[in-house]
Amino acid sequence: MNKNFIQEEILRSSGVNPKKCMKCGKCSATCPAYDEMEYHPHQFVSMVENGDIEPLMNSKSLYRCLSCFACIDRCPRSVQPAKLVEAVRLAVVRQQGKNHLTANDIPELIDDETPQQLLVSAFRKYTK
Amino acid sequence: MQVKEYKPLIVAFCCNWCSYAGADLAGNNRLNYPADVKIIRVPCSCRVNPMFILRAFQRGADGVIICGCHPGDCHYTSGNYYTRRRMAALFSMLDFLGIEKERTRVEWVSAAEGAKFAATMNEFAQTVASLGENKRLEDLRCKK
């Protein structure tokens, strides 16, 4: 898959416009998982903007983001870095070329407490 | 034979203080909109007499849009409030006579809203184009 295509796909699925970023770093300042991450939220934004997506997709940072959305809440420019992280995760999943989960896998994974909504969103996220 | 592409003719009445300046700003920012839109400058949207609108339709305009300052921001304090009432009544009447209501519009565009001006014109031109030629109000003698 070509680099531009992935970039476009990420921008499209996240709905984020990284050009709005004014590089203030408030996202990284606010991030509770900062020290766990190799690439920090502000870097996510600028790397996606530059099409530098490969390293992001291979980075563990992806899974260190807690999706707490503090960066989204506090970004003065409404850039929404967490949505980009989410979109890169999705790109990784989709690149694996197969479904992460099948319907048959589900019964053993869930317990009674799992809300249905979570199942639906997991399906959306982890299947092609 | 080449089929002549249908181009709607749109007359836009713009108040001098807000909307005409908004149109200028759209120009300053090079925001494109169809050349089908022709602007007539009036001091205030309340200068637009229903006769002008009907005349435009009579002479073959396909859509007429009136742009003024936002309510409350009229350069003349209250002109656009009168516009709002007059045009509400007139548009409702045109609709009552079976004339497509999409052909007439009032839009408030401030001097700072160049982007809104361009977007409005693009959208209005498209709407009018989708209606096709204005057949219901035109004077057939005036059509080429």
Added chain:
Amino acid sequence: MQKITRDQLVEKAVALLSDGTVSAVLGWSRGEFDYDITPAVFKSAEEVKENFVWNDFCGANFSKYLVAQTGKVEGKILVFLKPCDTYSFNQLLTEHRFDREKVYAVGIPCEGMADIAKVREIVGDGIVSIEDDGESLKVSTLYADAPVLVGAKDVMAERCVNCKSKKHVAFDELMGEDGEVIESARFDEVARLEAMTPDERFLFWQNELSRCIRCNACRDACPACTCEKCVFDNPDSAVENKAPANSFEEKMFHIIRAFHVAGRCTDCGECSRVCPQNIPLHLLNRKFIKDINEFYGEYQAGAEVGSRAPLVDYTTEDLEPGEVFERGDQDA
């Protein structure tokens, strides 16, 4: 079928002329036929006794005539006003169109006027005479051997069927009893048209308005159309046109005319009464009235002198022209 009789009116007019209260009387006189009643100015008791007419065809609204006649007469002029005429009377006063001091207004009750078109629908053409015998009209025609009896209610004009008020809102003296404002169904026809599709409405109006011969009777009879010079007669207005050249111009004429009287029209119905082509012009005016009532609150032009017409008024919270149609969609 009118409760008040010709004799009573003549007696009143003669009395007022004789004691010098008024120097002229604005009243009805016979035209070519019994049913084409003509407005007339009577200057003496003899003229009144001889030519004054009062019957079911005396629909003419005299308030407009005051604009011209008050200037021509020394002293006061007597005018008989039916309830609906009083609204026009007030509206003209609001617009300073005549001097109230020069008018002696006598309010007279009205039981509804007849529409000759409706009579013709029943008896056919060739009407030579119509006699009123209280409950019905005795119509003689060229082609029938015997006069036909027509129920007065059956030939009542549309505007009277949907009468909006039997109350006089202006008078110096009242003959008979005053009535009340009526909850009429006058907007039903407008609502029926509104419920149609735009295409149906267009066909309806195309059909109606294409009959217009631009005789200007509607304008000339309209008590709101009292302009010194009508824009359509004024070469400087750039929209001057006196005869319909095609289907557009009569539309333009009727839309502009309705717009010019919007907020000022009292819904007296004179436009439709005088239209020789029977175009329901009052529907255009009623559409404006209905809209104005719905958009800006109930307003009856002429209900009081000095009220501010809705189109020369505003609030900062008025609905947007685009919302006019959203409202319609919700209704539908």
Added chain:
Amino acid sequence: MQRVGVFVCWCGSNIAGTVDVAAVAEALKNEPGVVFSTDYQYMCSQAGQDIIKNAIAEHNLTGIVVCSCSPRMHEATFRKTAAAAGLNPYMVEIANIREQCSWVHKDMTTGTEKAIILGKAAVAKVNLNTPLTPGESPVTKRALVIGGGIAGIQTALDIADAGFPVDIVETKPTIGGKMAQLDKTFPTLDCAACILTPKMVDVAQNEKIRIFSYSEVEEVGGFVGNFDVKIKKKARYVKEDICTGCGACVDKCPMKKNPNEFNLGMDNRPAIYIPFAQAVPKVATIDPNACNMLKNGKCGLCARVCAAGAIDYTQKDEIIEEKYGAIVVATGFNPISMEKFDEFAYNQSKDVITSLEFERLTNAAGPTAGHLERPSDGKSPKTIVFVQCVGSRCDACSEKGKEYCSKICCMYTAKHAMLTRDKYPDTDVYVFYIDVRTPGKNFDEFYRRAVEEFGVKYIKGMVGKVTPEGDKLKVQASDLLSNKQLHIDADLVVLAAAIEPDKSARPLATMLTASMDTNDFFTEAHPKLRPVESPTAGVFLSGACQGPKDIPETVSQAGAAASKVIGLLAKDKLTGNPCVAHSNELMCNGCSSCERVCPYGAITYEDKEFRMPNRTTKIRRVASVNPAVCQGCGACTVACPSGAMDLKGFANSQIIAEVDAICK
């Protein structure tokens, strides 16, 4: 028949790039009335104007059409050109083929076609133009300045200096505004009070200047040269002319615990108070919400101690009516509320303050007498974190902040940081910045000194979160250049809050019919060429009400506004806009519809005698328009059913001619 000349401008390539100007000139040659048509690179240049002048003379032109940029740009220029050549300036029409044609269309064919149509419309209109002569109205030689901050003060002083009387209306009990609250001023570090208070005294002593303090503008009527203004002088319950400002009442007042507005609520003041020592007028004011006498009728102590007998509990609001020739708006700014910025813990900790509060903390006349002490416990802070751009430069859809740069924060933060390091060298000072913007004389040098000489730690990055913990403020921030997240234990956090126009500006703009932008800053008549004038004639802008400004800029704009006012007041008569409504008496019905829609009350009625057929006459009521009052909106022309009312310059026939030309 007119003899029309058409002049098509290339505007370099601005027009000629998308419009075939020669083709436009050629096409318009065939329009009715056109006797001359040409094109030129720059019609607005001297050479271009000469072409017009020569053509007027040579071809005996009675009207001209210039196909060029927007009339808002150069209509006045070409009108002057026409006038210089002896042609009535109102015989000029502009076809806007730049902003509304060449700049918005890309294709040469389309652009040219449209330009021709726009040109035709202008020719059609000019054929119906008539020469117009502006009316004249007298000028009231008195100016009103709304707002008594440094902008208002400077404007008033400059106007008074030219010999014209000026009134200042200030809502607060004293003039001085924000500058009076400041400690030192960048980049020279002058003490604000030392340079401001002499000016305040000048104002008080200038016999041309009247100060209406504790007052508000209630109503504005009239028009340029002739404004009628109602000013509400709020009751201060102290007779201004008798009070000596001795302060005995202030000392004795028992109701001492009221937040002191002047110190931003960081200390208290009594119910009767003088905002600060150098207040002008130095007169006490009673806060009616705090005074026991006014609330419950019990106390009266201040009246007893006042030797001058100035206290008057029965005082009422007073309305003053005055006429003015010009109005200057100088309503200034306020820091935005920090309510929505939870992350900085402004509402949770007293030690998170705004820069204006910091200013009071370091001011010798402030709540701590100039000692830098933490508001919570009075300890001196050892680590101070300054956060820039709080609420500035936000996204347009952000509900928290403003889209614009507040302009002054970079410099005052540098000033605060530098002064702190200077006075308390053992303090660690961090400044978190996104960009440091220092365009201004000696500004960048100042900032560099803060870093290089005073050791202020500038960190590129933003603070994400401030958490109060014990007596510390845990500051979590990013350092973008070293790609680290920082955790600093601070004693004091200072937020450089964005600034916004004063809340009074919006209603005032409505009263003045002056326009505002979406941020409630007043708009100028032209962003570059007329920066101190409002588009509303006779209304001028001074200071931060027009946009964020520092003191030097405010003062220069104040002076510029004053010079514009002086230019206006120096005239004995104003020539008005001749494009006003007029009523054709022969057609007027006297129905009053026009009068009801006129926003200016310009229409009156008179009874006139008219000749009628057969040697009779008739007296009719007809409308007449006062051309000095009419502003030419045209509301009346549509309200008029007979079409008797028309607008000069935008007549029914002219607009319809344009419609016809466009729809042909």
